[in-house]
Amino acid sequence: MSSNSKQNGLEAHQGQDTTAEEAWPMFVEFLKSKASRITQARRIVFDRVFARHDHFRADDLTAELSSGSDYVSRGTVYRTLDLMTEAGLVQKIRDQDVHAHYEHIYGHGRHHHLICENTGEFIEFSNKVISDEIDCICKKHHFNQRFHRVVVFGTLTDTKA
Amino acid sequence: MSSNSKQNGLEAHQGQDTTAEEAWPMFVEFLKSKASRITQARRIVFDRVFARHDHFRADDLTAELSSGSDYVSRGTVYRTLDLMTEAGLVQKIRDQDVHAHYEHIYGHGRHHHLICENTGEFIEFSNKVISDEIDCICKKHHFNQRFHRVVVFGTLTDTKA
DNA sequence: ATTACTGCAAAGCATTTGCAAATGC
């Protein structure tokens, strides 16, 4: 296996971050493990993601990559971002269901959720330790909290004996 | 001011929850404070929201209200839900920006965010107390955690002296 | 009577998808 990403028959992309160089082999491994291909488009998207150090939207990347020699199409940007998320290299900040859910809160109070990824079930909880800790963090950061939200993703294990 | 919501010239909607009856006057107050009107459509949406005790999508409501004598149009459902959110009677579970944001996490680790509602700034933090507490909650609920997310909404107070 | 609200249908917008051409292996 070629251990150096520069040998993949791709031009060197200049101005690259150390992390990108470090992380690329991980993505390569991931793709290989899925019998997926190491393509130019994937490398380009990958580099752009690691060139950034902020939060971005898929659309921002699409825009950046929509002209010039590094052109990658919208569809491919989304598809690659999904792969990188699956590989654990990228965090999707508002993921799962894109669309808003509501619930009434009168006589209910703020609470948080465990979301089961199998059944879609929501389990509610509230917890003072967490709230207090968050208050403390806010204070530290001179942040005036309006409210907070905690969401835990995972699966509900069957409790039946 | 009429203190009983049943006097608002609207038919009584049967099968109603106590909370709906309790909360309705609050919504009325809210609407009055905005010089907005108490309408049938708003009452119908309101009742449907409080008749539910789960999480729902705006679309679910629209579907429920798209036939029969309690018809309310999609647009109005969304508009009313916004009002109820503004009034603090409803919690929008995936709010703020509807669209996904990404960030790369290699050499970064999982972390959480304080989001400034004025500037859109993200401040990152990670905290073991919170993670531990969440682990504990998951155990209690027989929940197999994949990952969790904490988001705090509010405003960054200027720290300059 | 006045002005806000509703219903409708069309527009918006991020995201997804089907398919023919291109590319990696």
Place this chain on the structure above:
DNA sequence: GCATTTGCAAATGCTTTGCAGTAAT
């Protein structure tokens, strides 16, 4: 050479909006 990927453009699905008619004050 064969199978996966890409680019394209159209489709999707939730949400928003403009406007003319309707209802609340």
